[in-house]
Amino acid sequence: MRKKKEYFTENQRKISMYSKALSNPVRVFILDFLLKNASTCCYSGDMIEELPIARSTLSEHLSELKRAGLIQGEINPPYIKYCINRENWEEAKRLLSNFFKQ
Numbered sequence: 001m002r003k004k005k006e007y008f009t010e011n012q013r014k015i016s017m018y019s020k021a022l023s024n025p026v027r028v029f030i031l032d033f034l035l036k037n038a039s040t041c042c043y044s045g046d047m048i049e050e051l052p053i054a055r056s057t058l059s060e061h062l063s064e065l066k067r068a069g070l071i072q073g074e075i076n077p078p079y080i081k082y083c084i085n086r087e088n089w090e091e092a093k094r095l096l097s098n099f100f101k102q
Contacts, residue, residue: 015099018092021068026053026061034071034084041074041083 008016021027033047048058062082065071069088074081 011095014091015095017068018070018096021065021070024061024064026051026057027065030058030061030065030082031070031084034082038084041081043079043081045079 022031029051030047033050034042037046044055044058044062048055051058062071062073066073069085070092071082072085074083
């Protein structure tokens with residue numbers, strides 16, 4: 001069986017994933033909110049008070065950011081606490097910065 005040729009590098013895939021996560025203003029707001037409160041993690045209820053969206057919509061945006069690895073959640077029933085995933089956030093900054101410097 002022949003191995004399929006890869007057309008995209010790992011960095012290209014990651015840049016695409018991070019860019020998709022950043023492609024919605026609500027998700028940018030969430031990241032900004034978490035970064036401004038970086039010394040502590042935040043509950044989704046803290047964010048919903050700041051946004052004109054339904055809780056279910058906020059949940060979808062949080063899920064997209066988690067899938068991209070930019071945030072992490074800790075479940076403390078019935079609440080979920082969210083924080084920036086520092087390692088992936090630094091990687092996203094580095095990859096996007098290098099990409100835009102080209």
